[in-house]
Amino acid sequence: MSNNTRNDRIFGAVLLALAIGFFGVALAMHVPFAYDPLGPKAFPMILSLALGVMALSLIARPASGTGLPGGRVGLQLLGVLIVLVAYGVLFTRIGYLISTVAAMTILARIFGATWIKAGITGVALTASSYALFAWALGIALPIGSWLVY
Incomplete structure (x- = not known):
């Protein structure tokens, strides 16, 4: 495994951990009233899911670039x-x-x-x-x- 591939997978794992953490924080959010039918949790949860998907794709298929x-x-x-x-x-x-x-x-x-x-x-x-x-x-x-x- 090349150094760049390992770096991409490590970075992907860190991003995945952040996505899971942000999703957990979004689930714990409590607002006494909602601005819209979805509530304030929807946007951070969607962003967390998108980050998680991108992190998983980086882990599964690292870039073949030149590094940082x-x-x-x-x-x-x-x-x-x-x-x-x-x-x-x-x-x-x-x-x-x-x-x-x-x-x-x-x-x-x-x-x-x-x-x-x-x-x-x-x-x-x-x-x-x-x-x-x-x-x-x-x-x-x-x-x-x-x-x-």
Whole structure:
């Protein structure tokens, strides 16, 4: 077995463990009222199942690529991972608007946008996604626990 095949299978196993864990967390979610007939559990459960299927396919049939990306692409991917983890951690603490503008701006910078273009992109994506979620779909987004007295 080549090194890349082993790495893909290990990565697939880690993703499968995450999918199972996320599915368990989704099952344990309890919300006193539901936004829709499916309830708030449906979306994370569907994502967990999709991740599990992809992880199983990676375990069963690993890619024949050249391994992990290095250089600039590897650093960009690491930067994206860090931004997304920070976004997940800070989302409810600092609120949807601030965390999404910051995340989108930093992601745009990671992929080469100037600060001005990245800022405009962050604000535009946040405003349009807020309009979609809050106004069109009626989903309550967190304002941030630091604003709650």
